[in-house]
Amino acid sequence: MVLDIVFYSFTTIIAIQLIYYLGVFMPFVAAKPKPEAPKNIPVSIIICCKNEADNLKQNLPYIIEQDYRDFEIILIDDYSKDDTLEIMKSFKDKHQNIKVVEVKPIDAFWGNKKYALTLGIKAATHNFLLFTDADCTPNSKQWISKMTRYFSNEKSMVLGYGAYKKRKYSLLNKLIRYETLLAAIQYFSFAKIGMPYMGVGRNLAYRKELFFNASGFMNHMNIRSGDDDLFVNQVATKTNVALSYETDSFTLTEGKTSLISWFNQKRRHVSTAKHYKTLHKFSLSLFYITQLLLWVSLIILLSAQFQLIIVLCLFGLRILSQSIVIHKGSKRFNERDLLLLFPFLELFLVLFQMAIFITNQISKPVHWK
Incomplete structure (x- = not known):
């Protein structure tokens, strides 16, 4: 029985x-990609940093060297304790299209990345925003072009893929990349059938007006995580989301090198999912x-x-x-x-x-x- x-x-x-x-x-x-023609729209790249001096020195040049006509870079220093702010200012002195936003600690939003991002978004000149992290490298000089070409009158948000760099002879690296692959298949697939539920802040684009029309992160400002997936979960619909998954549109970052640090990272991600729509x-x-x-x-x-x-x-x-x-x-x-x-x-x-x-x-x- x-x-x-x-x-x-x-x-x-x-x-x-x-x-x-x-x-x-x-x-x-199984779907065949349908690449859109380049839009050449003005774009603001948003990078929020906390103690990321080394990553900025290594990865920011790849953003600056993008093959794109009209873009600015908004660097947000969320009260770093290392040389992050000084590195930002040194890049700004050399490149006119870089803005630096200094975030001062406020008790009500202390330790909340969403507050820092909000200040950066407000400082952005352009309506089209493209987000990545300081530890990420674009997979090509066409990254901006490949991500932003999917914007249209109907599509106000573009989901991208944030990959992890391959590390030889590392089983942990394969585990991290496999989990990332499965997650991407899932959120791209659900978006394709009209149920978008998340995106990754390592590679995400949306209109500035979409952000402010939704009152930014206010609906979940009390939740410290979820500046990417909770916002997507809140505002994405079956008609306003586009998908960008050509190889040149990927970003790359180093994965965790210890099982414990990866475990703790995934704990944060999983704890956010309980706030998704039912x-x-x-x-x-x-x-x-x-x-x-x-x-x-x-x-x-x-x-x-x-x-x-x-x-x-x-x-x-x-x-x-x-x-x-x-x-x-x-x-x-x-x-x-x-x-x-x-x-x-x-x-x-x-x-x-x-x-x-x-x-x-x-x-x-x-x-x-």
Whole structure:
């Protein structure tokens, strides 16, 4: 009787997973990109920094050297303790299209990146804003052009891909990149079917007027994280979002080098997701819960050798559909080396996500300081 329940639960879980992989993810990963013509609109690049002196010296030149006619760079110093402000001013002295915004500590918004970003957005001259981080490098000199060409009268927000640099002989690096790949497949796929729910601040663009029409971050200013995904979750609709996923539109950054630091980073991200819209929370939770229950029920049924042939066939069908999605997604986002390891990486991530969920119930993650 118990095994019957587990078996029928297993078949239901397989059906749900197939709906996600074939009905939600496949339309995106199988779609052919339709590049838009360059717009050459004036753009403000927004970079918010806190103790990022070294990253600015290394990465800001790649922003300055972009092959784009009309853009300015807004550098926001959120009360750094290192030489960040001095580095910003040195770049400003050499380049007329750089503005520096100094953020002074205010008790009501102390340690809140959203306040610093708001000041930077207010200082921006142009209506079209493109966001990245100080530790990010554009993947090409066409980054601005590739991200902003998708703006139109209807499209006021553009979601981009923020990749992590590949590190040889590092299993942790592969785990980080695989998790990032899966997240990108998910938020691009949901956006494509008309349910945009998040974007990444490493590579995100939207109109300045969209920001102020939504009262900026005020609806979630009390939540320290979520300057990117919560804002997207708040204002994105099925008609106002465009997707940019050509290789030249990517940004690159170094991934964490220790499992603990990555674990803490993901804790912050997961803690923000509980503030998403109800439909988005349900859709994402159902996917992750069925992932976990799939492995649990599979192990039980295989251990008992219950309906073995049917179980293996159903699991094989799910693995096949998943492998097609991962294969096409890894090609799209230039992460081909992850394909052969994906069953192992997925199982680890399921356990990893469960550990994050449990830890977040016990203590609160540390945010932007």
